[in-house]
Amino acid sequence: MLQFLTSGESHGKCLLAILAGIGKGLFIDNQEINRDLARRQMGYGRGGRMTIEKDRVEILSGVDNKGRTTGSPVTFRIPNRDFKIDTLPVVTRPRPGHADLAGVLKYDRRDVRDILERASARETAARVAVGSVCKQLLRKRGVEILSHTLAIGGVEARRTPRNFRDLRSRAEKSPLRCADPAAARKMVQKIDEAKKAGDTLGGIFEVRIMGISREILADRAFLARLTSGIMSIQAVKGVEMELISGLGSNQPQIFLRGAMKPLATLMKPLRSADIRSKKSVSAAVERSDVTAVPACGVVAEAMAAFVTSKYCIERFVGGNLCQTFL
Numbered sequence: 001m002l003q004f005l006t007s008g009e010s011h012g013k014c015l016l017a018i019l020a021g022i023g024k025g026l027f028i029d030n031q032e033i034n035r036d037l038a039r040r041q042m043g044y045g046r047g048g049r050m051t052i053e054k055d056r057v058e059i060l061s062g063v064d065n066k067g068r069t070t071g072s073p074v075t076f077r078i079p080n081r082d083f084k085i086d087t088l089p090v091v092t093r094p095r096p097g098h099a100d101l102a103g104v105l106k107y108d109r110r111d112v113r114d115i116l117e118r119a120s121a122r123e124t125a126a127r128v129a130v131g132s133v134c135k136q137l138l139r140k141r142g143v144e145i146l147s148h149t150l151a152i153g154g155v156e157a158r159r160t161p162r163n164f165r166d167l168r169s170r171a172e173k174s175p176l177r178c179a180d181p182a183a184a185r186k187m188v189q190k191i192d193e194a195k196k197a198g199d200t201l202g203g204i205f206e207v208r209i210m211g212i213s214r215e216i217l218a219d220r221a222f223l224a225r226l227t228s229g230i231m232s233i234q235a236v237k238g239v240e241m242e243l244i245s246g247l248g249s250n251q252p253q254i255f256l257r258g259a260m261k262p263l264a265t266l267m268k269p270l271r272s273a274d275i276r277s278k279k280s281v282s283a284a285v286e287r288s289d290v291t292a293v294p295a296c297g298v299v300a301e302a303m304a305a306f307v308t309s310k311y312c313i314e315r316f317v318g319g320n321l322c323q324t325f326l
């Protein structure tokens, strides 16, 4: 069975992920993981933290001296340059719409910091490392995954290439990972306006999975797992799926569209209540992004790759990946 677990706080020493069940014999390309980590950090509208960090992975276990998996769990470590959790101030004013209040109630904490450091979307860097390995595995079976931005702050991409490879290459060249340059220019304006107003923007990203068989495409349990993988990402509030059966020479594809809400961490904070004094106050202000929709697409690629790999391993090799799958 393929499974992963992440740990670590936004300003802790590092982020960690353990991926178990990937099997033996897969060459892991660390440079490719680092490229995916860099893609997650990019995007117009990201905040100051992305200028501090330069996410790079170290693999601590599960590979031999040639970089091939041995069958043991693979451990990934991404150090945080901004490691300062022990000196950060106590937070008592939860941000409406974030995990702060629900977290302090659930875990009975008196410092919102204990919640927000783990609830931060920085955790998604660990998921991207895991997903990057899953993409490497799937590529060996002819499965490719892309993502691109469909909308930010109500501005929609309308003129995007139909062809998988053209769409991917256009999206990768765009500062917003948006394949419609005219729409991307309008999105940039919207982001500048929102930044001035101390506001944040949500939007829609799309993931496309190409190269899976029609048999897999028809399995509803797999499709349901894919949607829940996307829904598990921080700030994603809706998911839509479209299946392209690919009659004739075209290959079948799965399109997954995710709706990301505007980030709850605002520079112009909403009203809140102090959890100690119970007085009405403004919510705490933490560093934030204006938008993270382009990054969310990269995270969604990772989740789609993990769910697809898990399904293929469990279905075709009885849960134990061996050389024949590769």
Ligand code: EPS
Pocket: 010, 011, 047, 049, 050, 082, 098, 119, 120, 121, 122, 123, 124, 125, 263, 264, 265, 286, 287, 288, 289
């Ligand atoms: C993020 C790192 C965070 C935020 C953002 C995503 O950095 P810090 O914890 O230093 O503020 O920039 O997370 C949020 C805005 C949020 O509300 O969770 C990252 O690495 O993606």
